Amino acid sequence: MTLRVVASPDWQSRAACRGVTDLFFGPDEPHGQLGRADRERVARARAVCDGCGVWSQCRAFALSQPNALAGVWAGTTQRQRAGIRRQIFALGVVP
Numbered sequence: 075m076t077l078r079v080v081a082s083p084d085w086q087s088r089a090a091c092r093g094v095t096d097l098f099f100g101p102d103e104p105h106g107q108l109g110r111a112d113r114e115r116v117a118r119a120r121a122v123c124d125g126c127g128v129w130s131q132c133r134a135f136a137l138s139q140p141n142a143l144a145g146v147w148a149g150t151t152q153r154q155r156a157g158i159r160r161q162i163f164a165l166g167v168v169p
């Protein structure tokens with residue numbers, strides 16, 4: 075099954091995270107738990123995502139990538155996206 079990329083070429087120019095990307099990239103938790111500082115960083119990143127006007131495009135893009143993206147995308151961590159992708163493939167749903 076192939077996931078469809080629905081991101082428009084310009085959606086990233088309207089991202090709420092422009093200029094604050096340091097919040098979005100750091101250690102993720104693919105193999106364990108984040109430390110307190112990184113949990114707080116991820117929480118701040120998610121708060122930015124909550125008000126982002128291109129959240130749906132970002133989520134579709136992040137989930138459509140064949141190789142897992144690092145960092146927070148559309149309020150999800152790499153580990154969370156891996157779980158969502160497994161569910162999508164299990165259901166045969168195209169995001």
Ligand code: SF4
Nearest residue numbers: 089091123126132148
């Ligand atoms: S949803 Fe979050 S990660 Fe995605 S573009 Fe918006 S602010 Fe950035």
